Amino acid sequence: MRKELHPLVMIVLVAAVTLFGRVLPTWTLSLATVAASNALIALGIVVLARTGNVSFGQGLFFAAGGYGVALIANTWGLTDAAAQVIIGAACGGLLGLVIGPLIARYSGIFFGMLTLALSMVFYGALMKSTALGGSDGFNVGRPSLFGMSFTDPREADFMLYAVSVIVTGFAGIAATILFRSEFGLASLAVRENNLRVEYLGLSANRIISINFLIAAIFAGASGAFALMAQRHIDPQFAYWTTSGEFVFVAVLAGNQSVAAVFVASMALELVRSFSNLYLPNTWQLVLGVFLLGVILFLPRGIGSLWIRNGRRRRISTTAPLTAERGATP
Amino acid sequence: MIPVLSVRGLEKRFGAVVAADALTLDIPAGQRLSLIGANGAGKTTFVNMVTGYLKPDRGSILLDGTDIGKHAPRRVAQLGISRSFQIPQLFVELSAAENLAVAVSGIGPRMSLRAPAEAQGRRGKSVELLERFGLADLADRPVSELAGGVRKLIDIAMALVRRPRLLLLDEPTSGVSAEEKFATMDRVIHAVAPDAATIVFVEHDMEIVSRYADRVVAFYQGRILADGVPAEVLNNQEVRRYVTGGLR
Numbered sequence: 001m002r003k004e005l006h007p008l009v010m011i012v013l014v015a016a017v018t019l020f021g022r023v024l025p026t027w028t029l030s031l032a033t034v035a036a037s038n039a040l041i042a043l044g045i046v047v048l049a050r051t052g053n054v055s056f057g058q059g060l061f062f063a064a065g066g067y068g069v070a071l072i073a074n075t076w077g078l079t080d081a082a083a084q085v086i087i088g089a090a091c092g093g094l095l096g097l098v099i100g101p102l103i104a105r106y107s108g109i110f111f112g113m114l115t116l117a118l119s120m121v122f123y124g125a126l127m128k129s130t131a132l133g134g135s136d137g138f139n140v141g142r143p144s145l146f147g148m149s150f151t152d153p154r155e156a157d158f159m160l161y162a163v164s165v166i167v168t169g170f171a172g173i174a175a176t177i178l179f180r181s182e183f184g185l186a187s188l189a190v191r192e193n194n195l196r197v198e199y200l201g202l203s204a205n206r207i208i209s210i211n212f213l214i215a216a217i218f219a220g221a222s223g224a225f226a227l228m229a230q231r232h233i234d235p236q237f238a239y240w241t242t243s244g245e246f247v248f249v250a251v252l253a254g255n256q257s258v259a260a261v262f263v264a265s266m267a268l269e270l271v272r273s274f275s276n277l278y279l280p281n282t283w284q285l286v287l288g289v290f291l292l293g294v295i296l297f298l299p300r301g302i303g304s305l306w307i308r309n310g311r312r313r314r315i316s317t318t319a320p321l322t323a324e325r326g327a328t329p
Numbered sequence: 330m331i332p333v334l335s336v337r338g339l340e341k342r343f344g345a346v347v348a349a350d351a352l353t354l355d356i357p358a359g360q361r362l363s364l365i366g367a368n369g370a371g372k373t374t375f376v377n378m379v380t381g382y383l384k385p386d387r388g389s390i391l392l393d394g395t396d397i398g399k400h401a402p403r404r405v406a407q408l409g410i411s412r413s414f415q416i417p418q419l420f421v422e423l424s425a426a427e428n429l430a431v432a433v434s435g436i437g438p439r440m441s442l443r444a445p446a447e448a449q450g451r452r453g454k455s456v457e458l459l460e461r462f463g464l465a466d467l468a469d470r471p472v473s474e475l476a477g478g479v480r481k482l483i484d485i486a487m488a489l490v491r492r493p494r495l496l497l498l499d500e501p502t503s504g505v506s507a508e509e510k511f512a513t514m515d516r517v518i519h520a521v522a523p524d525a526a527t528i529v530f531v532e533h534d535m536e537i538v539s540r541y542a543d544r545v546v547a548f549y550q551g552r553i554l555a556d557g558v559p560a561e562v563l564n565n566q567e568v569r570r571y572v573t574g575g576l577r
Contacts, residue, residue, distance in 0.1 A: 182434040182451065183442045189420045189431040196418040199380070201406035201435040201491060210442075 007173050014169030021161045029157040030229065031269050036164040037225035039265035040171055042249035044215030044222075047175055049255055050184070051208045052191030053111045057119030058246050060099075061092035061216040063238035064122070065223030067132065070233045073140045081143040081163045084224045092220015093213060100212035104205040107194070119238050126235035137234025140227060164225050171218055172258045178214070179258070187211055219246075252294055254301015264302045331394045333358045333495050333527045334379065334410075339388035341374055341551075348374035349385065350551040356495070356527060361518075363538045363559075364531045366548030366572055372531045373415075375548070376497050380412050381405035393494065406435075409494035415503055415531075417484035419472045425483050426468040429455035432490035458486045461520040478505045478513055485517055489524060496521060498530040502537055510534065514541055535573055539563060547572045 005013075021029060041058055048055055068091030069084045078084070103114055127135050142149070142156065145163065150156035178184050186207055189197050194204035227233050236242060253264035268287075275286035298304055332355040341349040348371045356362055364372045377383040379390055381402040390398040397405055420428050433454050434440050444451075459465045462482045472480060481501060488496060501517055502510040514537055521528060532538050538545055538559060545562040547555040549572060555565045562568055 177443055180445050181440075181442050182430065182444060183440045185423070185427060186431055186434050186440060188423065189428075192420040192422060193418055195402070196420070197431070198401070198403045199406055199412060199418070200432045200487065201403055202431075202440075203403055 005176075007177065010169070010173045010176065014166060014173070017169065018162050018165050021158055021165065024161075026154050026157055029154075029161045031273055032266065033157070033161045033164045033225065033229055035266040035269040036161075036168040036262070037222045037229065038246060038249055038269070039262045040164075040168045040225070041219045041222035041246045042253065042265060043168075043171060043175055043258065043261045044218030045246055045250040046253065046255045046258075046261060047178065047218070048208075048211045048215040049250065050179070050187045050191060051211050052194075053107060053208060053212075054247065054250075055115040055212075055215060055243075056112045056240070056247060057115030057117070057243050058215065058219045059238045059240065059243035060115070060119035060122050061095055061219035062223040062226070062242065062246075063119075063126065063233075063235070064095045065089065065092040065220030066227040066233045066237050067091075067126070067223075068220070069224045069227050070138065070140045071132075074138070077141075079141055079144045080147075081145045081159065081228060084143060084228060085163065085167055085221050088224025088227075089217045089221040092223065093217040095220075096213045096216020100209040100216070101205065104208040104212065116240055116243065119243055120240060123235050123238040123240075126238060133234065135235060137232060137236075139232050142231065143228045160225075160228055163228075167221060167225075168262070171221070172262065175214075176258050183207070183210070248291070252291070252302055254298075254303045256300060256307040257303035260301055260303030260307075267302065330357065332356055332391075333360075333393060334529075335391040335394075336375075336379070337389045337391070339375075339378060339390065340386045341371075341378060341383060342386055347551040349378065349388075352388070352551075352553060354546065354553065354556070356529065358494075358527055359525060361528045361541060361543045362530075363542035363545045364529060364548060365533070365535070365538060365545060365562075365568075366554075370548035370572070371551040372548050373499065374551075376412065376499055376529075376531060379405075379495075380410055380497060406491060406493075409491070410497065411488035411491055411493035411495075412497040413481070413485040413488045413499060413501065415499040417477075417480040419480055419484060419487075421473040422471065424469050424471050425459060425464060425475065426452060426455045428472060428483055428487060429458055429490065432487040436491060454490075458489060458520075459483075461489075461523070462486050462516055478509055481505065482513065482516060482520075486520070489521065489526070492524045493526050496526040496528050498528065500531050500533065502532070502534060510537060511540070535563060 041062055045055060045058060065088030069088045072078050072087055099118065103111060106114055126132055145159050150159050186202060190204045190207050197204045223237060249265045249268055252268060253260040271290045272287055275283035279286055294302065334356040336352055336354045339349050339352040352375065364375065366372050374383060378385050381400045381404065385398055389396055392408055392410060397408055420431060430451055433451050456465055456468050459468055464479060464482060467475060467479065472483065481504065485498060485501065502513055505513045518541060542559050545557065545559045546553055547562055547568045554571060555562045555568045563573060
């Protein structure tokens with residue numbers, strides 16, 4: 001059996017990646033911040049996908065987190081980055097707590113379409129809401145941290161980078177522990193045969209709801225990061241293409257490794273940035289070729305590059321977040 | 330003494346098909362009861378109603394005197410009725426021990442989001458159950474690689490995790506070779522013995538029925554055709570005509 005990393009080692013890794021930001025060029029810092037933020041929401045999608053359900057509407061919780069933080073920041077002047085992440089997570093979580101149990105009884109394509117529909121309803125409501133700036137959205141101030149303001153752009157970028165890496169890193173550690181837990185095992189069982197799970201006296205709906213809640217919390221926190229990075233929010237946060245992009249990251253990563261989610265998110269951001277820079281009119285083509293390449297050569301996702309363990313390979317072959325699944329009879 | 334399971338006037342129709350017609354049956358504790366009948370006689374419908382998968386149109390189902398007729402499978406399992414399936418319902422991508430671990434995680438007030446599934450106590454319980462069936466050496470093998478007979482035993486082992494009051498086995502030897510069927514059934518009886526569960530098993534093999542059942546209930550078109558000790562039921566003229574004749 002493959003030796004798993006101890007959580008303390010993972011904490012040291014998170015600290016090392018955070019400190020590494022000190023030597024990174026400024027342009028990489030903001031890129032890494034976006035990548036970490038996207039990785040957080042994609043990680044939530046992977047958590048949920050272990051129950052066999054893929055959400056195509058995580059933009060709903062992403063936007064809920066972002067708007068919640070933006071409204072509180074503008075109303076009460078709360079600019080602390082750590083507090084904003086907690087508020088974003090709470091907003092996403094509260095919404096997930098309400099929607100999760102209602103949606104958990106559906107599965108497969110119905111589950112996916114319902115999440116998509118809910119996010120688009122929210123998008124529509126945001127577009128029509130003049131109090132929230134309608135289609136233009138509104139701006140928020142620069143974030144601070146524990147009473148410190150960052151006027152130097154390099155320091156401000158590093159602060160955001162550090163907070164996003166630490167929060168996403170700890171979410172990754174929590175997800176790793178969750179995957180190894182008996183709840184994580186039961187989640188895989190739900191994906192395979194939810195009726196059998198019920199016959200064992202377990203509630204499949206409850207297991208899906210809890211995973212849904214975790215995914216919503218991650219999405220809400222991610223929305224807070226996106227807001228802090230852009231200092232602007234608009235209904236695009238809830239639009240279906242935004243949600244699709246997070247599913248992209250999850251597919252790219254596969255569900256064999258939590259670390260793969262972070263690598264996939266960073267890889268996607270790098271390809272997007274460089275292709276945008278050098279091929280401004282055809283960058284989507286480059287991105288598409290990159291995705292095709294990953295699907296063709298790494299059908300179980302980027303994580304399969306370093307996960308060669310038999311059991312994990314077995315799991316991945318039926319996982320909904322792998323390109324190979326489509327070929328499974 | 331209150332029977333473990335008592336059904337009274339149980340009825341279930343699927344359109345014009347009568348799957349259960351005023352079934353009334355008491356099963357005392359410790360009994361090993363076999364349900365026999367041709368395909369479509371209503372045996373599986375009975376099992377599905379008792380385990381909460383199907384709701385009866387009429388009648389009551391009492392477990393230790395408590396009505397469970399409206400409960401879902403999860404609640405029925407929690408109250409003390411477990412089942413295995415004709416086609417084993419396992420989590421094929423997981424190992425044998427992990428399948429048992431999922432069943433073990435259903436015991437207790439709530440599942441841990443932190444405690445590893447492979448923790449010593451949980452693993453010990455899973456392996457102990459596999460040992461009872463003589464399968465401990467297969468604990469870490471993925472279920473997808475195991476033979477049909479072994480899968481059947483794991484399916485039954487999972488049903489035993491809750492130490493049920495009543496254990497329903499749907500054709501425990503179907504798909505098992507003629508040479509292995511008695512050995513398989515011996516393993517099941519041996520493994521179930523420590524929990525002293527009352528057993529109801531659906532069976533088409535009359536050799537298995539006459540060897541392992543204390544009592545036989547023969548179903549025909551949703552009704553109980555005969556009920557008694559194996560020798561008596563299996564020699565009943567109507568049973569020979571409508572049930573065993575059709576099965577042989």
